[in-house]
Amino acid sequence: MDYNELAKVGAELGSLLIQYGAEIYRAEESMVRLFAAYGAQESQVFALTTCINVTVFKPGGEPVTRISRVQIRTFDLDKIDRLNDLCRRACAQYIPLWRLERALKRIEMGKVFSRPLQAAGLAGVAFAFALFFGGGLEEAAVSGLTGLAIFAIQELLNPFRPNLFFSTLLQSLCIGVLCIGGSYLLPGFQRDIAIIGAVMNLVPGIAITSFIRDLLSGDYLSGALRFMESMIVAGAIALGVGIVLFLTQLF
Amino acid sequence: MDIFLPCLYSFAACLGYCLRVNLRGRKMVLASLGGAIGWLFYLLFSFTGYELLQYFAGSVAITVYAEVMARVNKTPVTGFLLVSMLPMVPGGGIYHTMEYAVLGDIDAFIRTGLYTFAIAAALAIGMLVVSSPVRLVRNWKNRKEGIRLP
Structure with missing residues (x-):
């Protein structure tokens, strides 16, 4: 398991959730669940409406940290729904990180009303x-x-x-x-x-x-x-x- | 009739808002219905003659409806709350507050501003009364699954 990649994908998920208007607790909970499902020994997350801090501890105890800034915020409920769904699926059954990352990109590009x-x-x-x-x-x-x-x-x-x-x-x-x-x-x-x-x-x-x-x-x-x-x-x-x-x- | 029309208008307003926040399909109608239900409860409680209580009742009704609908449709409660709460938001209060500020009527500005703030608080407490117990159950389930939340 590449924990660098895991922290990156997790932070990406969290910042997208906040960017599209999800609550803070939803973003934090989604990230913690994802990290736990992918075998991190422990994880600490701290999300604000403008910034996310994530630390994932490898099984040996070595930490990996990621900070990601949330620049723009809009409301997009459809995307929150899909992100939530993706996170649930990834926690229920293992999805390779690269596919998870691609799925995130696809959601980001998802359709909006004309x-x-x-x-x-x-x-x-x-x-x-x-x-x-x-x-x-x-x-x-x-x-x-x-x-x-x-x-x-x-x-x-x-x-x-x-x-x-x-x-x-x-x-x-x-x-x-x-x-x-x-x-x-x-x-x-x-x-x-x-x-x-x-x-x-x-x-x-x-x-x-x-x-x-x-x-x-x-x-x-x-x-x-x-x-x-x-x-x-x-x-x-x-x-x-x-x-x-x-x-x-x-x- | 004076109950039906405002509820219809709030339904229409919510529907318009859905287009803006990208809520799609069946959820669009359900969330807008929540807006109408909230305003219905606001109007039903008008016999109390206490406006803050009316806002509180509307907010509780919307949150219960939203939590149920979120479970039924397996979707985050965020969407339903965000859309259905729109008619309850004290837009008029905010406008009058700033109007008094511009006119330089400090007394009216403070009075209206504080009252608007109280409405927002009544709405927020109404949401918390329902969503806090729901969160407690959720946290308890998480704990059983061994997930420690921040």
Whole structure:
């Protein structure tokens, strides 16, 4: 057994899990299970939302350590599902490491929804939430439109690897312009409802609940990281819509 | 009717969110149904007149549903929770908090901000009440298999 390779593949599995939005404990548990199944005497893992540290002890007691940084994070539930499945299979019956590595690569390249569908998803979320918060069809339509705009901005910026603050700021600026523009064009337009529906696409919803969950279940560092992240995003939304609100008050 | 429509809207919103987080097939519908169930429980508990309790009830209902569905479909509970929780997230609270910040109304900013925080806490505690016992059972099973977790 090549323990260097094992540590590498294990860390790869863990960082992919975190990259696609799995919980910290799931990533840690998957790695520990994998190492145990492949005959490591002992293993220590420590995962954060941004970084993973892994040490595997060979049967003689000699340690192999691997650190891997998690750079980008998105939500991809299909890939979490497949990674989980792969890990289960590898633990149940031995899969050669090189095949495991290839399977990981294949999952990483796995399919996502086509772009039009993703855009429709963003528009749908905004549309439905505008209705949900008590808006009429006008509010929902404008809100849905911002969903498409958000997607366009996201796709335009992606090649430049923008940081979360900057991209959220631009997207919320766009929401502000469209929704407040709508309130000038359409009589009786409920501006607030359209904006709230639209920002549901940007709001760090799950980060806000999961940071408390992390804190309460003892993952203090990850909880603090998620808290910081959700504050940054909320701040960017505030600034973006706020700038537009402020400008309309000036004129 | 004022129960049916909000649940329908939250179902639709969850469905849209699934497209974004790449949840596919049957799970897409099941997870979105979770969103509707959560909001149904929120509305059912409105007789208490205590909003935090409503959020708590919705969160408990969603987590129970998600844990069951995860077992049935042999898939991580993450997906169901992430999607179904979306309608419960206090988006309006976050928006109003920052609106008051921009307007310079410090009192309202702090009041709304703390209340939004309380809602998030109610949701998180609702999830923990259900998922902690589940984790205990899981840890116990792991221990039997001789796997020591960090």
